[in-house]
Amino acid sequence: MKWLMNPMENKAWSLFPEMGESIREADRLFREFLPRSLETRTFMSPSCDIEETEKTYAFKFDIPGLRREDLKVEILDNQLVVSGERKTEKKHEDSVTHYTERFSGKFQRVFRLPANARPQNITAHYREGVLEIAVPKDTVATARQIEVAYEPSKSESMGKTDGDRTSRHSVKVAQ
Numbered sequence: 517m518k519w520l521m522n523p524m525e526n527k528a529w530s531l532f533p534e535m536g537e538s539i540r541e542a543d544r545l546f547r548e549f550l551p552r553s554l555e556t557r558t559f560m561s562p563s564c565d566i567e568e569t570e571k572t573y574a575f576k577f578d579i580p581g582l583r584r585e586d587l588k589v590e591i592l593d594n595q596l597v598v599s600g601e602r603k604t605e606k607k608h609e610d611s612v613t614h615y616t617e618r619f620s621g622k623f624q625r626v627f628r629l630p631a632n633a634r635p636q637n638i639t640a641h642y643r644e645g646v647l648e649i650a651v652p653k654d655t656v657a658t659a660r661q662i663e664v665a666y667e668p669s670k671s672e673s674m675g676k677t678d679g680d681r682t683s684r685h686s687v688k689v690a691q
Contacts, residue, residue, distance in 0.1 A: 562577045562598075564627075570655065572653060574651075575647075577646065578645065579642075581602055582600055584642050586602070587600040587642060588600060589649060591629075591638065595626050595627060598624070600623060602621065632653045634652045638651050
């Protein structure tokens with residue numbers, strides 16, 4: 517349902533006024549059964565930009581209002597894991613909160629790293645609400661040779677000696 521502001525009357529009005537009571541009732545039921553933590557939006561998922569240069573993968577997170585001690589950057593199973601927590605501010609006893617949009621609580625973002633990433637050399641810097649993580653990468657693609665064993669089918673192996681049954685061929689596989 518789309519709500520609009522009537523500039524002449526300075527109050528909200530609906531495109532479908534007959535649905536107003538049904539929506540208010542559904543909203544009331546939702547509030548009764550919805551856990552308080554979801555209703556107050558305590559989960560956050562910080563925005564992230566990822567850029568690739570010739571030498572690195574660069575991750576930039578917008579995480580204002582956190583202390584460096586509240587952030588954690590780690591590598592688990594070739595994944596970059598960024599987590600942290602924004603603590604809820606203590607409210608004054610003599611104040612009433614009318615509206616809240618800022619998030620508080622724990623967050624975690626997980627990114628699978630490409631095969632050419634070198635996670636042992638990651639650096640991370642946090643300044644002015646922006647967390648920057650640089651993941652170096654191999655500049656040269658590595659290749660290794662895999663030996664493939666050939667085992668002929670039963671029809672191919674009839675009439676051949678044991679020495680002829682298996683021959684080995686090399687195949688280059690890029691990683």
